[in-house]
Amino acid sequence: MEGHRKWQGFYWGLLLSLVAFCLPRIALAKWYLLASVHPNNLVVIDTETDKITKNIQLEGRGPSMNIAPNPQNPQFAYVVNEMSQSVAMVDIDEGKQVATFPLSTSGELVRTMAIDVNAQGSRLFVHEMPVKREPGKFAAQPNRIRVIDLKTNKTERVIPAPRQVMALASSKDGKRLYVFSIGQDIFVYDIEQGTQLDSVPLVNRNITGIARTDGLPAWNPYQENNYLLSFGIVTTDSLSGQMTIGIASLDLNQENPALRTSELQPFTAENYNLTGLLSAKTNQVYFSYNNLWKVDPKTRKMQTAELTNTYFVPMLHPDGKKVYCGANWHDIAVFDADTLKPITKIALGHSQTGGGNDLRFVNR
Amino acid sequence: MKHLKAANHKAEMVEKVQEAQEQEDVVGMAMPAGCTTIFNPGWEANMWGGVNGMCAPMEADLLSCANMCWWPAQVPDSLQSSPEWAKACSGMNQEDWKNFEILFPKTN
Numbered sequence: 001m002e003g004h005r006k007w008q009g010f011y012w013g014l015l016l017s018l019v020a021f022c023l024p025r026i027a028l029a030k031w032y033l034l035a036s037v038h039p040n041n042l043v044v045i046d047t048e049t050d051k052i053t054k055n056i057q058l059e060g061r062g063p064s065m066n067i068a069p070n071p072q073n074p075q076f077a078y079v080v081n082e083m084s085q086s087v088a089m090v091d092i093d094e095g096k097q098v099a100t101f102p103l104s105t106s107g108e109l110v111r112t113m114a115i116d117v118n119a120q121g122s123r124l125f126v127h128e129m130p131v132k133r134e135p136g137k138f139a140a141q142p143n144r145i146r147v148i149d150l151k152t153n154k155t156e157r158v159i160p161a162p163r164q165v166m167a168l169a170s171s172k173d174g175k176r177l178y179v180f181s182i183g184q185d186i187f188v189y190d191i192e193q194g195t196q197l198d199s200v201p202l203v204n205r206n207i208t209g210i211a212r213t214d215g216l217p218a219w220n221p222y223q224e225n226n227y228l229l230s231f232g233i234v235t236t237d238s239l240s241g242q243m244t245i246g247i248a249s250l251d252l253n254q255e256n257p258a259l260r261t262s263e264l265q266p267f268t269a270e271n272y273n274l275t276g277l278l279s280a281k282t283n284q285v286y287f288s289y290n291n292l293w294k295v296d297p298k299t300r301k302m303q304t305a306e307l308t309n310t311y312f313v314p315m316l317h318p319d320g321k322k323v324y325c326g327a328n329w330h331d332i333a334v335f336d337a338d339t340l341k342p343i344t345k346i347a348l349g350h351s352q353t354g355g356g357n358d359l360r361f362v363n364r
Numbered sequence: 365m366k367h368l369k370a371a372n373h374k375a376e377m378v379e380k381v382q383e384a385q386e387q388e389d390v391v392g393m394a395m396p397a398g399c400t401t402i403f404n405p406g407w408e409a410n411m412w413g414g415v416n417g418m419c420a421p422m423e424a425d426l427l428s429c430a431n432m433c434w435w436p437a438q439v440p441d442s443l444q445s446s447p448e449w450a451k452a453c454s455g456m457n458q459e460d461w462k463n464f465e466i467l468f469p470k471t472n
Contacts, residue, residue: 037455038427038455039455061447063431065431065432083442083443083444083447084443111443113432268412269410269412269414269416269417270416270417272410272416272417289417290417290419290420309420309421309424309457310419310420310421310424310425311424312428327428328419328424328425328427328428329424329457330455330456330457349455349456350454350455350456351427351455351456351457352428353427353428353431354425354427354428354429354431354432355428355431355432
């Protein structure tokens with residue numbers, strides 16, 4: 001009996017210790033906003049206080065550009081760097097760069113404008129634009145996507161890719177890579193086979209009355225938005241030539257998602273906006289450029305808020321309550337997502353670099 | 365075309381290639397290495413020829429245009445040709461943009 005009580009006590013003690021160990025981690029887990037900032041820095045912002053908690057200087061000449069968080073290992077983020085010729089791996093907790101994936105070699109100048117980490121945190125995708133250096137000239141080479149195994153940090157394979165790619169996004173199951181290229185349909189790749197599987201019509205939707213549809217998810221916080229990828233689009237009427245701004249979305253939880261679009265407002269010089277995002281929680285659409293818009297895609301009812309300067313992107317907080325407008329200025333303007341009332345501005349110290357995905361959320 | 369005359373060395377090279385029928389497929393240089401694939405307006409004028417909807421102020425777009433080489437005619441390409449042109453600036457938009465280095469096109 002005495003021995004049984006001892007074991008009971010031991011097990012309770014072990015259970016309580018485990019709970020005590022886990023509780024602080026659970027209590028501290030919250031959303032942070034990562035921002036690429038000149039000259040070559042990654043800024044970490046606590047979105048509960050809207051204050052900067054870390055300003056991480058990266059190695060080399062910079063500037064820091066696209067950010068890809070690691071959904072499974074959010075301690076790490078990947079940042080395009082070194083004049084777009086490398087990808088830096090940054091330990092957010094330690095506040096330093098811990099590895100570099102150089103892209104250029106002595107014979108090839110290689111740059112990227114699109115990177116992504118899959119949902120499983122096991123692969124880093126880098127779209128590469130190689131240019132061969134020859135005497136007196138550059139020779140453009142076929143583009144490619146480098147797939148890096150994040151367990152070994154080594155290249156797993158290299159896949160032929162289209163040109164002028166500005167965004168990549170992985171399906172939630174990790175099997176597909178969606179590739180977004182300027183003025184093209186959306187390419188769908190099978191990662192295991194390394195081949196193009198399909199395409200999702202975008203510019204060539206073949207809809208009577210629509211001449212073309214243009215748009216790119218250059219800012220692309222889809223993983224933080226429950227894998228709902230969305231972006232602003234402009235459709236052109238084939239008869240009148242009139243343009244309309246709208247929102248397109250792809251649900252990357254689905255195996256074969258269809259592109260959903262909604263035309264929202266006339267696209268004119270007086271009614272101009274560009275970068276859009278659809279909330280997975282509230283189904284409201286936000287646009288930001290010289291004004292902040294919130295549009296209900298069902299009723300087309302629009303709320304607007306003035307911006308003190310151009311902000312390229314509305315980054316909706318994953319909890320749906322705040323909108324962070326930024327990407328190109330030396331601060332980030334924070335608004336209430338429901339009323340669009342200004343809350344605060346987060347001073348960054350230097351201007352952001354204006355590249356795609358230079359703002360991303362991580363949960364730590 | 366027969367009324368056009370080559371006015372500089374590059375134009376003479378184009379004529380020679382055409383005469384020899386040695387043209388290769390033209391492939392746009394991948395941005396940002398070559399900076400020649402983007403032709404949309406948006407710096408001095410919007411796509412409707414006016415100034416509505418432009419970046420406000422102009423400095424809101426300055427560094428992003430250079431870093432990504434979006435408008436190489438208007439803003440120096442800081443990734444390839446002019447990496448130091450913004451070095452004298454603090455990075456705070458509007459405050460000391462006059463410290464940007466002024467660059468003039470090279471002539472052959």
